[in-house]
Structure formats: C-alpha cells, structure tokens
Amino acid sequence: xxxxxxxxxxxxxxxxxxxxxxxxxxxxxxxxxxxxxxxxxxxxxxxxxxxxxxxxxxxxxxxxxxxxxxxxxxxxxxxxxxxxxxxxxxxxxxxxxxxxxxxxxxxxxxxxxxxxxxxxxxxxxxxxxxxxxxxxxxxxxxxxxxxxxxxxxxxxxxxxxxxxxxxxxxxxxxxxxxxxxxxxxxxxxxxxxxxx
Amino acid sequence: xxxxxxxxxxxxxxxxxxxxxxxxxxxxxxxxxxxxxxxxxxxxxxxxxxxxxxxxxxxxxxxxxxxxxxxxxxxxxxxxxxxxxxxxxxxxx
Ligand SMILES: [Zn+2]
Numbered sequence: 491x492x493x494x495x496x497x498x499x500x501x502x503x504x505x506x507x508x509x510x511x512x513x514x515x516x517x518x519x520x521x522x523x524x525x526x527x528x529x530x531x532x533x534x535x536x537x538x539x540x541x542x543x544x545x546x547x548x549x550x551x552x553x554x555x556x557x558x559x560x561x562x563x564x565x566x567x568x569x570x571x572x573x574x575x576x577x578x579x580x581x582x583x584x585x586x587x588x589x590x591x592x593x594x595x596x597x598x599x600x601x602x603x604x605x606x607x608x609x610x611x612x613x614x615x616x617x618x619x620x621x622x623x624x625x626x627x628x629x630x631x632x633x634x635x636x637x638x639x640x641x642x643x644x645x646x647x648x649x650x651x652x653x654x655x656x657x658x659x660x661x662x663x664x665x666x667x668x669x670x671x672x673x674x675x676x677x678x679x680x681x682x683x684x685x686x
Numbered sequence: 687x688x689x690x691x692x693x694x695x696x697x698x699x700x701x702x703x704x705x706x707x708x709x710x711x712x713x714x715x716x717x718x719x720x721x722x723x724x725x726x727x728x729x730x731x732x733x734x735x736x737x738x739x740x741x742x743x744x745x746x747x748x749x750x751x752x753x754x755x756x757x758x759x760x761x762x763x764x765x766x767x768x769x770x771x772x773x774x775x776x777x778x779x
Contacts (some may be wrong), residue, residue, distance in 0.1 A: 555694070556695075571769075572772075640700075645745060678771075
C-alpha cells in the first residue's frame with residue numbers, strides 16, 4: 491500500500507480559536523479512515539448488496555434512501571440509489587470485492603480520493619447549515635443516516651455519526667480549500683482543531 | 687426552485703444539472719429521414735406550461751430524473767427516476 495499523506499499537512503495546526511466572547515462550541519478534525527469504498531449493485535439487487543456489506547463489516551444497513559449505520563471503526567451509508575459509501579480497515583476493499591460478485595455489483599476503492607472531516611459539538615448543525623442547503627436537525631437527519639450534497643461545487647457526502655457529530659467525505663483535491671471554508675464558518679461560534 | 691429528488695428529498699436547484707427535453711424520441715440510428723433528425727436535434731416547442739425534462743441530481747445522489755416542471759411558475763408536477771426499474775422498486779416498498 492502506498493503511503494498516504496494528508497492534503498491538510500501544510501496547514502493543519504491543532505489549536506484553540508475562541509470566538510469574540512471567548513467561547514468554543516465545536517471541534518474540527520481530520521478522521522480519514524484507512525479505507526473508503528463505494529459499493530454499488532445492479533437494479534433490484536439491493537438486498538444482496540446490503541447483505542454483502544453486513545458480511546464484511548457487521549453493519550446492518552437498511553435499503554431505504556439515506557440509511558446508514560456507524561460501527562466501531564467502520565461505517566456505511568446510502569449515497570444514492572443502490573450505492574453505499576463504506577469505510578473501515580485497510581483490507582475493506584478486497585474483502586468486499588470477495589463477497590460482492592460482478593453479477594451483484596461493483597466495488598470502487600476511493601481511499602486515496604477522499605478526505606474525511608469530523609465536525610462535532612453543540613453548534614455543529616448551525617455551522618454546517620451555513621454551508622449546505624439541507625436540514626441538519628436530528629428529527630429529519632438522525633444518527634447513522636447519510637446525505638449526498640454540495641457546497642457550491644464541492645461535493646460532500648455527510649454522515650451523522652453521533653448526536654452532535656458529522657463526518658464529511660470530500661474530494662481530496664478540494665479538501666484543503668474546504669477545510670479553510672469550514673474553519674471560517676466556525677469562527678463565529680469558536681472552534682478547536684484537534685488531532686484525531 | 688426546489689426539486690423533490692425521489693432519493694434525497696427536496697433539494698435546491700443548484701444541486702441539479704439540466705439534461706434536456708425529455709419529450710423527444712431519437713429516430714432509428716440508421717434512419718435517413720432528414721426531417722426526423724432535424725426535429726430531434728434542433729426543434730424545441732418551448733411550451734409555456736408543463737414540460738417534461740431530464741435533470742441529474744449531480745450535486746447529490748447523482749441519479750438521473752424525469753421532472754415535469756411548469757415553465758411559468760417552476761412548480762414541479764411530477765418527479766421520477768429516469769431509470770424505470772427504480773420507480774418500480776419504490777412502488778413495492
Ligand atoms: Zn438525489
């Protein structure tokens with residue numbers, strides 16, 4: 491496996507950036523997992539796809555739109571009809587490819603093509619609402635679920651990984667620019683950059 | 687303008703790409719009927735009212751959709767996946 495370097499390396503600095511009243515409401519970190527894989531199936535075979543994801547990750551993900559599950563060191567969520575984004579250990583892509591035959595669907599390793607950011611804290615919904623035109627309230631975006639959306643031309647796949655925590659998967663080539671945007675959006679509420 | 691994507695729910699139009707008139711039918715590829723090809727490639731009725739269109743949710747689930755939109759009000763009368771098999775799966779659920 492080729493050694494991976496974070497696209498944030500030149501600018502990433504763990505630090506506290508309190509707002510003008512001295513408070514800190516969210517933390518930002520990079521949490522890119524060892525493997526990021528898109529698993530897709532042919533029409534009508536969604537049950538077989540979710541069974542394959544369960545066999546490999548242990549995650550029982552629903553076939554309904556936007557469904558997702560967060561596990562220990564692994565996660566999966568719907569990113570479109572018959573398509574899931576699955577993250578986990580280094581061998582994830584090979585293990586999925588072994589159980590997902592070409593008759594059922596396809597496995598695409600995106601590990602080197604995506605960067606994952608974690609936004610957590612009491613004002614996470616507020617800050618993300620500045621960037622994306624979707625509803626982040628827990629009533630319509632519950633824990634585990636995923637959304638595919640975009641901030642201008644920066645495409646983002648977002649999973650709510652905890653009550654006040656979101657994981658954002660963006661294209662690696664946009665990651666540094668998007669990180670700067672995220673930090674700027676967070677200035678109002680105060681933020682801390684932490685090492686994952 | 688919001689388009690209610692059948693996978694993602696209502697999303698703002700900036701997430702979508704217009705993919706053209708969905709009322710046209712392509713002539714047989716071996717056809718030499720110049721009028722039929724002219725109509726397919728160039729001729730657009732541009733109605734003031736409901737219009738059947740292809741849209742892609744390119745800034746979202748990336749599905750291709752068939753949208754019936756009122757060109758006067760941007761009211762969306764109907765949305766379905768362009769891939770018919772997905773709509774049938776939705777009906778069963
Ligand atoms: Zn969509």
